[in-house]
Amino acid sequence: MAGSIVSIINKYAPRDKSNLIAILQDVQKKKGYITPEAVDKISSHLWISRSRIFGVASFYSQFKFTPPGRNSIKICLGTACHVQGGDFLLSALKSEIGISPNETTEDRRFDLERVACLGCCALAPVIMVNDTIFSNMSVVKLMELTDQYE
Amino acid sequence: MSRRITYITALINGDPVRVREGLTVLDAARQAGIYIPSICYLENLKSYGGCRLCIVEIKGIKGFPTACTTPLEPGMEVLTKTTELQRLRSEILELILSEHPYTCLVCGDKKECMDFMHTTRKAGTITGCNFCTSNGDCELQDLIDYLDLKDVRYPISYRGIPPEKNNPFYDLDYNLCILCGRCVRICNEERNSNVLAFVQRGNTSIVGTSFNESQAEAGCEFCGACVDVCPTGSIAEKMGKWAGLPDRSTETTCTLCAVGCTMNVNTRGGRIVNVGPKPGGRTNPHQLCVRGKFLPADINHHPSRIATPMIRKNGKWIEVNWEEAIQYTAGKLEQYRGEQFGMICSAQDTLEENYSLQKFSRKVMGSNNIDLHLSYPDKELVKDIHSFNLSSSHTGTRDILKADTLLILGADASVSHPLLENRVRKAFTTGRTVLYANTHSTRTSQFANHEINYAAGEEYYFLYVLLAKLANPDGQFTKQNVAKAGKRSGVTGNELKPFVSALAGSRNLWVIAGDDLLRNASGRDTLRALGNLQFIKDGKANCTITFLGYEGNLYGGALSGAHPDLLPGFDPVTDKKAVRKWNKNWDTELSTGVGLACNEMLGNIKKDGIAALMVAGDIPPQKKLAKLKFLIQMNMFRTDLSEYADVVLPITSFLEHDGHFLTLDGKIKKLRRALAGPGKTKTIPGILSELAAAMSESGFSNSRPGSIWKEIQSFIQIPARDTGNGKHSFQPLTLKSPKETTDYPFRINLQHDHFTYRGNSLTALVPDLQAIVYTNDRIEKAKNG
Numbered sequence: 009m010a011g012s013i014v015s016i017i018n019k020y021a022p023r024d025k026s027n028l029i030a031i032l033q034d035v036q037k038k039k040g041y042i043t044p045e046a047v048d049k050i051s052s053h054l055w056i057s058r059s060r061i062f063g064v065a066s067f068y069s070q071f072k073f074t075p076p077g078r079n080s081i082k083i084c085l086g087t088a089c090h091v092q093g094g095d096f097l098l099s100a101l102k103s104e105i106g107i108s109p110n111e112t113t114e115d116r117r118f119d120l121e122r123v124a125c126l127g128c129c130a131l132a133p134v135i136m137v138n139d140t141i142f143s144n145m146s147v148v149k150l151m152e153l154t155d156q157y158e
Numbered sequence: 159m160s161r162r163i164t165y166i167t168a169l170i171n172g173d174p175v176r177v178r179e180g181l182t183v184l185d186a187a188r189q190a191g192i193y194i195p196s197i198c199y200l201e202n203l204k205s206y207g208g209c210r211l212c213i214v215e216i217k218g219i220k221g222f223p224t225a226c227t228t229p230l231e232p233g234m235e236v237l238t239k240t241t242e243l244q245r246l247r248s249e250i251l252e253l254i255l256s257e258h259p260y261t262c263l264v265c266g267d268k269k270e271c272m273d274f275m276h277t278t279r280k281a282g283t284i285t286g287c288n289f290c291t292s293n294g295d296c297e298l299q300d301l302i303d304y305l306d307l308k309d310v311r312y313p314i315s316y317r318g319i320p321p322e323k324n325n326p327f328y329d330l331d332y333n334l335c336i337l338c339g340r341c342v343r344i345c346n347e348e349r350n351s352n353v354l355a356f357v358q359r360g361n362t363s364i365v366g367t368s369f370n371e372s373q374a375e376a377g378c379e380f381c382g383a384c385v386d387v388c389p390t391g392s393i394a395e396k397m398g399k400w401a402g403l404p405d406r407s408t409e410t411t412c413t414l415c416a417v418g419c420t421m422n423v424n425t426r427g428g429r430i431v432n433v434g435p436k437p438g439g440r441t442n443p444h445q446l447c448v449r450g451k452f453l454p455a456d457i458n459h460h461p462s463r464i465a466t467p468m469i470r471k472n473g474k475w476i477e478v479n480w481e482e483a484i485q486y487t488a489g490k491l492e493q494y495r496g497e498q499f500g501m502i503c504s505a506q507d508t509l510e511e512n513y514s515l516q517k518f519s520r521k522v523m524g525s526n527n528i529d530l531h532l533s534y535p536d537k538e539l540v541k542d543i544h545s546f547n548l549s550s551s552h553t554g555t556r557d558i559l560k561a562d563t564l565l566i567l568g569a570d571a572s573v574s575h576p577l578l579e580n581r582v583r584k585a586f587t588t589g590r591t592v593l594y595a596n597t598h599s600t601r602t603s604q605f606a607n608h609e610i611n612y613a614a615g616e617e618y619y620f621l622y623v624l625l626a627k628l629a630n631p632d633g634q635f636t637k638q639n640v641a642k643a644g645k646r647s648g649v650t651g652n653e654l655k656p657f658v659s660a661l662a663g664s665r666n667l668w669v670i671a672g673d674d675l676l677r678n679a680s681g682r683d684t685l686r687a688l689g690n691l692q693f694i695k696d697g698k699a700n701c702t703i704t705f706l707g708y709e710g711n712l713y714g715g716a717l718s719g720a721h722p723d724l725l726p727g728f729d730p731v732t733d734k735k736a737v738r739k740w741n742k743n744w745d746t747e748l749s750t751g752v753g754l755a756c757n758e759m760l761g762n763i764k765k766d767g768i769a770a771l772m773v774a775g776d777i778p779p780q781k782k783l784a785k786l787k788f789l790i791q792m793n794m795f796r797t798d799l800s801e802y803a804d805v806v807l808p809i810t811s812f813l814e815h816d817g818h819f820l821t822l823d824g825k826i827k828k829l830r831r832a833l834a835g836p837g838k839t840k841t842i843p844g845i846l847s848e849l850a851a852a853m854s855e856s857g858f859s860n861s862r863p864g865s866i867w868k869e870i871q872s873f874i875q876i877p878a879r880d881t882g883n884g885k886h887s888f889q890p891l892t893l894k895s896p897k898e899t900t901d902y903p904f905r906i907n908l909q910h911d912h913f914t915y916r917g918n919s920l921t922a923l924v925p926d927l928q929a930i931v932y933t934n935d936r937i938e939k940a941k942n943g
Binding site: 044047055056057058059060061062063066067068069073 | 346352353354355356357358359366367368369376377604
């Protein structure tokens, strides 16, 4: 496991701090999230402190620090979805799968993320599971939806 | 070549202000004594422009520029306190306060409350000033007063983060944090510790570490810089947290290592509140390390500190008054005058203390058996260092940044001499070439352009190869010898290449040599090799060598006479002329026999050997001490050594008396009494004075450090200056045939415990320190598998 991180890192010049985000992106692509070991390895390669790397990575919402679930749920809380009751969906989802946004269920079945817009406001409120968009959602529909994914 | 300083004049609030060119508006105003509010600004750090409180009005410039980022120009007209500015600042402060429990700050009963605390209620976490450790020392309180803010229109957005109390020495409560960024910047820019960073984004952003690990796990060195600069109570020292505001501040010198940092001891009612910035100030230009910042309070107010003299009678310890202790000790000492008496003192004592101790041993007891505990095992070494120092120019280590290349040899200075190492880090981050050679990687490795790990114990052979590659006068280095030395040091030619080219190209080289280099069998050879390095460079370029002595005053101690072969000022005891001089100085008849060094004294405890020992501080206990007829321990604590002692006399710490101290760069630094010693403690010269009086000896009547210092200065020159005849020359280096033995299949690399004071183990005394030292060990082990 550590070997693959090293092979990613070694593609980039050592001590060149400008490579940080590119490396983080590659690690995320490979591992699905940024592991503490990866931060350690990047730190000694680029000579940036671990805290600083974490600071940079946690600034961008694209980087995750928990392992992704088998299915990823994105719940939209943009203006239209918010007006249509996206908040209710979120709290229902929270109690249904038992996690808050940016977390993964213990059995790795779901991870949850809140997004600002999915680009189909006319269908609000919407939820995206993996690559599929579910429109005009309601709490009841939501309950049925989660059962379909394992 | 020095650049001429030009001055410029500008108008601030209508008054002409004349300052050096290149200052910011804020710096110029502060120099002129004009207050401009600011939160993120810190002296000696790069301007940040984060808090926006230092906005000013400048004629001809649109909007409200921040004073900390605007350079002052000639003729500028600056206004710092207009109604408009105050209104804007108030709004900014309101926003800052919206994330800080501010209720008390704007409470209508504030004034009465400060005086009588009538509205105090109990609370679990800090929700207002009365429960804040920084109450009275909070910059937000000052700002509220300056801006006369009466109400904050935003509700408090309390973050609800549990306070972190799992770090040694300081607690964190990020609910109070206003994200000024001072701690992050001082940790990264000034200390290069790189532990703190801003993490997360937007309203969840906070100062933190990676994956929420504790500060210790993130590699915190506990220098305490963040504690000093925090404008709120977010980062608070555990010790002295509730001690209140200091009523006295004393500037003195830290003696816990040889760097000799200036430190500010803040006390209240004779107890240490903290070691930090002067009250009212936040910036602390005298940076400190964990030893200077956190340990003084812990040692001085340690619960097991002794305050009454004690005598062992019939196997039982009895507390006695000083009169009895002195009479008893003096009576005993009368029986052991001469060579059977030995004195062991500490390199962390002041020059005055060591001078008095050796004078007492030589004059009163008639014995030259006097040595510093932890002096060099090879007695000759300290003389070599002395002649080395005599022939080298003393340059303050502040000038390290003037060097273009730094060579650090055999030292883990980040632990042993942190503030010196801090300058190495700065040199590295500002583009100097740093070469690091040691037996293993340390924190300094992260601040080195090139690193070599040579075989343990083979420092000399490494230097031998390095020198051979640099120069070969008279063909001294034969190919065969170089190959042999190369093999022993375990260093390859490829590894050496960047070292050699950097050293050869350097115009201003600074060598920092650790004590590990000298404390081995080939220590004197190594010193000679270093001398040669200086000789090779000196013709063409500047070369400075700094030695990192293990303990504070090691060289100073020898200079003040705490050495078995040497009288003060490096006068040999075997030199009749020198002895005559000191006989006259002290009005006595000195013994001319060479004394025993520390190890020799301890090895010579027998019937016609050493019978009585006086120890200032602590030495490791050993069974043979039981054979001593009389052992006096002068210390702040009862230690394992006390089991063998007959008398234990309580003495003052380095914060409790005046004195002088010689730093590793040959500077004299002053110690000032910051507080009184507890109970009936006495200073070492004070005790010796009474003992001498009880033994009817003269010459010790004045025990004040000031008068002892005058006496020292009237006899010898400290620091010793070049007499003009000690110039370097290339000294031949020999290659001893290595004595390999198969009896010992492995080597043990001993590391010095740098956390000691007068031989007392600080790690044993301060539990918080154990957490750090052992955490570092654990990290080190994890890294090495």
